[in-house]
Amino acid sequence: MxxxxxxxxxxxxxxxxxxxxxxxxxxxxxxxxxxxxxxxxxxxxxxxxxxxxxxxxxxxxxxxxxxxxxxxxxxxxxxxxxxxxxxxxxxxxxxxxxxxxxxxxxxxxxxxxxxxxxxxxxxxYPRGSVGRRMSPQFVDVRPEHTLREALDRVRERGHRSETIYTVPVVDDSRRLVGVVSLRDLLLHDPADAVADHLARPIVAHAEEDAEQAARRCVERRVLALPVVDGEDRLVGLLTVDDATRIVAAAGDEDAARAGGAEPLHRPYLLSSVRAITRTRVVWLLVLGLSAVLTVNVLELFEGTLAEHVVLALFIPLLTGIGGNTGSQAATTVTRALATGEASPRDLGRVAFKEMRTGLLLGAVLGSLGWAVASLVYSPSIGTVVGLTLVAVCTMAATVGGTTPLVARAAGVDPAVVSTPFITTFCDATGLLVYFTIARAVLGL
Structure with a gap:
């Protein structure tokens, strides 16, 4: 190109x-x-x-x-x-x-x-389902057919099918019983029965999410994924080239949303300024409105800031680390959801793992923050900063890791809610934790 x-x-x-x-x-x-x-x-x-x-x-x-x-x-x-x-x-x-x-x-x-x-x-079929992305044109054969009969059927009907490399095998009620490859039809004894060369299929249900089915097709390296209805009757095939396109498009969408924007549907240099603005402005408005919560928290602790102005210097550091820690956890778990490595039922395990990860991150960053702040300002300020980093990292990692699972369980795209929610939560809650610890340590 x-x-x-x-x-x-x-x-x-x-x-x-x-x-x-x-x-x-x-x-x-x-x-x-x-x-x-x-x-x-x-x-x-x-x-x-x-x-x-x-x-x-x-x-x-x-x-x-x-x-x-x-x-x-x-x-x-x-x-x-x-x-x-x-x-x-x-x-x-x-x-x-x-x-x-x-x-x-x-x-x-x-x-x-x-x-x-x-x-x-x-x-x-509903938008977003694999039924909406499958090909309903395929060649099927019966278990009792010989390989010669099956190959003749492929020759007769193959020009109307999107793929002939994976041939589904169905019974008289059109229920899927297995698949046979074109390689088997060509290389084995033509008198053999199809039933002798059946392979157990990896299937998708027609109303299943297209991205999940496509990832399964790509990861299992199958040339076509049979799609069945609620009664296991064959209704179509999802080919590997279609699955690859679905996965690539989903990756582009998740990457854009993780950065707080919607994906562009045209190449960047061909997209108008208006179109690019439209993909970004909604998220900026959401994040702008969420900043009101941060302002309200600062108003609550205005007196604390007035007594120790130095505390204001660490606010960007603490909110930034909290937001980044939460975003890292959310990105990792969103990826695990997409690849099937985690599911909403793993909420407890993910929360425990991210809590320990956040605690360890907080201990490392908190120790460094305590040393620097104590050296430059005072041991008490260092203690406030160090303890806050430990608490904020632990909380942000736990919330960031569990938010995608909760979103998926609620039927919402995890990439849509993770970034704005975690940013809002970490900013507002992090400041509450910071000033609470400051009052306790400094005796305000």
Missing amino acids: DELKPRLAAALASHDLTAAAAHLAAAPPQEVAAALATLEPESSAVAFRLLPRHRALAVFEGLTPTAQHELVQLLGEDEVVAVFAGLDPDDRVGLLDELPAAVATRLLRQVDDDARAATAVVLG
Whole structure:
């Protein structure tokens, strides 16, 4: 992409469409899609029109739903319908979710009945579920089939399936009983029964969270994850390429939210100032309102500050360490939740582990704070700072570690609540602890 993008951009800027078409023809579809995503929408649409129809579909599938939406707005209706009809059902649904309702309805009306029916299956599941991201087009076989019969079935129906490398095996009621790989169909005795080569499948339930199912698919290194309904009937497959895209998108979202912002849906340099502002302003408003609590705490201890002004010098240090300690714990546990290493039922274990971790961190930082503050000011001030660091680190780590688990149990994205909640809690509560210890130690 590093080579294609400047060459393609230069050709389009000079209106040399012949050269642009040559550059596009020489690059694989994935590289073309990555290059188009970094161009201005108008230039991207011009380049897309230079692609042959069969390559245009592969490139379009490689774009993000937001980039697809922008391209659809600039292409002619016939071009859009041709591309839309060629997409896999799950990719069609991803695009429909981005489009205005009127446009989505018009597109659905213009595809054939089979495509419309397959798309309707995926649309029937909730947003965010794996059913919404699966492909309902697959080749299945029966346990009693021979490998030869199963392979013939793959040859007959495989062109309509998104993947043929993992073949689900179902009974007469369409309940999933196992999977067989294409490798087994090709390499073993064709007279063998499929039942003799069954592998136990790793499955996902259609209404399960798509990110959790996708991570399971990627981590277990399976080419496709069978998706079943509440009665274990096979309804679709989640392919590894779709799972990888889901995990990557979730990682981008979590990283943005951990920094107190929403993810950008376009490359940074192509995003408008208004769009970037919109992703950040909500969190800044939340954090700004939470600062009112900190001000109220300072007002409560105004007299204490008046008697020992030096205490004010350590407020940024203590609130900063408390917030960072809580954020570190929250980030670690959020990651553990995402990878399946922890779950809400582990709340007690996580709280105990983070409490001990925070206590050890507090002991190290508190000892250093006590030594510095005692040397520069007085042993009593050093004692206040040291004890506060121990208490704040212990409290912040415990709260930071348990907040993602509580959020997940409540059905809320842990990345959404962790940063603002922990910042607010650590600032306000840390100051309460600080001034309480100061009054006790200094006899105020």
